[in-house]
Amino acid sequence: MxxxxxxxxxxxxxxxxxxxxxxxxxxxxxxxxxxxxxxxxxxxxxxxxxxxxxxxxxxxxxxxxxxxxxxxxxxxxxxxxxxxxxxxxxxxxxxxxxxxxxxxxxxxxxxxxxxxxxxxxxxxxxxxxxxxxxxxxxxxxxxxxxxxxxxxxxxxxxxxxxxxxxxxxxxxxxxxxxxYLFDNRYGTGQSVWDGIMRTTNLVVAGKTAVIAGYGWCGKGVAMRAKGLGARVIICEINPIKANEALMDGFEVMPMSEAARFGDFFITVTGNTSIINKEHFVVMKDGAILCNAGHFDVEVNVAQLKEIALSERTARTNITEYELPSGQKLYLLAEGRLVNLAAGDGxxxxxxxxxxxxxxxxxxxxxxxxxxxxxxxxxxxxxxxxxxxxxxxxxLGLAIDTLTEEQKGYLASWSPEEI
Structure with a gap:
């Protein structure tokens, strides 16, 4: 064919x-x-x-x-x-x-x-x-x-x-x-910020990054944001992951609160409608929105278009939306995977x-x-x-292996054998 x-x-x-x-x-x-x-x-x-x-x-x-x-x-x-x-x-x-x-x-x-x-x-x-x-x-x-x-x-x-x-x-x-330990965490963490930075040419240090989702991909994105000097806010639905984010040194709050603070918004949930109309209207002028989940459904682009007065291409892979209140929001790569649609993955x-x-x-x-x-x-x-x-x-590296004695010790259960 x-x-x-x-x-x-x-x-x-x-x-x-x-x-x-x-x-x-x-x-x-x-x-x-x-x-x-x-x-x-x-x-x-x-x-x-x-x-x-x-x-x-x-x-x-x-x-x-x-x-x-x-x-x-x-x-x-x-x-x-x-x-x-x-x-x-x-x-x-x-x-x-x-x-x-x-x-x-x-x-x-x-x-x-x-x-x-x-x-x-x-x-x-x-x-x-x-x-x-x-x-x-x-x-x-x-x-x-x-x-x-x-x-x-x-x-x-x-x-x-x-x-x-x-x-x-x-x-x-x-x-x-x-x-997931390497690709999802280190791969996504690096490639997402690579896509954002090469597309926007903006500084990350001193700004606030709101990351929706604290799975392995979200952990990687948060880790790199912190390393770049950003204040990091995590939005989660899972209380265990929320506690994990808190103990990793990040702030935790609902998107309804975080929407007011973010300079960068990155969705990494695998779910739909994570950032919606009620969030857009309270965002800062100049806020950057992007998605690192597989499908382009996490940022509700339809609702963003619905409330926007105007829409234009501000730069390659950046769409500017002007809202009635005057603030302008910028969506990267149409809400598709920012690390691949606006980068090399x-x-x-x-x-x-x-x-x-x-x-x-x-x-x-x-x-x-x-x-x-x-x-x-x-x-x-x-x-x-x-x-x-x-x-x-x-990489030219080697690791230790268990001796027969160590294997026997790990397999034992009787107090006399330990």
């Missing part, structure tokens, strides 16, 4: 980007060496639905090195980099995506990717799984399983499993320790671990799908620890 892309002539620029990240993803390189020898995906069709930038492109190459026929499709219209997609197509990987696709185009791209009739999938946010189950039921007998990248997608998978409609096994890669060294988890989890599903019933599965502990050890190995 012919690829659906913007411009193949952009391929050399995209190849430069891939060439930059590849040597910096040492764990994935070691996985690639294994795949080239074992060919675990030989004869399999794999569709990868992720943010299409250089690091994802290298994952696609690694999966293909394992013998798969690979097709890629975007999980977010604004994070697609047309030059990287062109580079993949030039290398023989089918692609269906372009930057700033309309909702209709985005859905068409998903359908075209699914026309390849995949055996296995890698998803980000659950759109691919949802599309298969709702509009392509004939593929349910063909698709044997896959892996999910992010919190939002895992939540959707659990909902589908709870309702008894999920028809194949999916690995919740997001829930692996080597994913997580650092290569962080995504190295996450994509190694994806590749190895996909291998696990390919080897065990006939033993797995439909449902959501955690990443195998051995895979999680393998990625961590490979990461240390890539």
């Amino acid at each position: 012919q690829s659906t892309i913007r411009d193949l002539a952009l391929a050399p620029l995209g190849q430069n980007k891939i060439d930059w990240v590849a040597p910096r993803m040492q764990v994935l390189n070691m996985v690639r060496q294994e795949f080239e020898q074992k060919k675990p995906f030989a004869g399999r069709n794999v569709v990868i639905c992720l943010h299409l930038e250089a690091k994802t492109a290298y994952l696609a190459q690694v999966v293909r090195a394992g013998g798969a026929k690979v097709t890629v499709v975007a999980s977010n219209p604004l994070s697609t980099q047309d030059d990287v997609v062109a580079a993949l197509v030039q290398q023989g990987i089918e692609a269906h995506a372009w930057y700033n696709a309309t909702d209709e185009e985005y859905k068409q791209h998903l359908q075209r990717a699914l026309d390849t009739e995949p055996d296995f999938i890698i998803d980000d946010g659950g759109d691919l799984v949802s599309t298969i189950h709702t509009t392509r039921p004939e593929l349910l007998k063909k698709v044997k399983g896959g892996a999910e990248e992010t919190t939002t997608g895992v939540l959707r998978l659990h909902s589908m499993a709870k309702d008894g409609v999920l028809k194949f096994p999916m690995i919740a890669v997001n829930d692996a320790q080597c994913k 997580h650092p290569a060294e962080v995504m190295d671990m996450t994509f190694a988890l994806q590749a190895l989890s996909l291998e696990y599903v390919v080897s065990n799908y006939d033993k797995l019933t439909p449902g959501v599965y955690q990443v195998n502990t051995e895979i999680d620890e393998k990625v961590a050890l490979l990461k240390l190995q890539s």
Whole structure:
């Protein structure tokens, strides 16, 4: 099938980007060496639905090195980099995506990717799984399983499993320790502020950052905000996480109160309508709003448009809204993922671990799908620890191991044995 892309002539620029990240993803390189020898995906069709930038492109190459026929499709219209997609197509990987696709185009791209009739999938946010189950039921007998990248997608998978409609096994890669401890925390923390700062060119020190959500992503964003010199306010619905934020040194209050103080607002909840009309009207003149959750529903853009007197592009990826009271609010990247829609996403060294988890989890599903019933599965502990050890190995580091005596001590329970 012919690829659906913007411009193949952009391929050399995209190849430069891939060439930059590849040597910096040492764990994935070691996985690639294994795949080239074992060919675990030989004869399999794999569709990868992720943010299409250089690091994802290298994952696609690694999966293909394992013998798969690979097709890629975007999980977010604004994070697609047309030059990287062109580079993949030039290398023989089918692609269906372009930057700033309309909702209709985005859905068409998903359908075209699914026309390849995949055996296995890698998803980000659950759109691919949802599309298969709702509009392509004939593929349910063909698709044997896959892996999910992010919190939002895992939540959707659990909902589908709870309702008894999920028809194949999916690995919740997001829930692996080597994913959320590093990708969600350090990756999101750095890339969100990178996206904000490169887009606005404004100072962070001395300003107030309001962060909605104190999961692992929110913790990372708060940590980096503090390091940049900001006053940090956390908005949470979970009392345990709220206490954690308080003991981490941050202020905690409802959004209804925090809305008056923020210079930067970052939503990281995975839920809808976090910042609404009642919050917009009390915000400071010049407040910056952005989202780091998967879907563009956390900042209620429809309500912002409804109350605004005017709307204009103030700068690339910045939309200015003037409210009746005179204050101007600035929305970054249309409320989509600010770290990808207005930046390059997580650092290569962080995504190295996450994509190694994806590749190895996909291998696990390919080897065990006939033993797995439909449902959501955690990443195998051995895979999680393998990625961590490979990461240390890539850095030239080693750790201690238990002696037989120590193993026996930990396994004992009798007072005489302790």
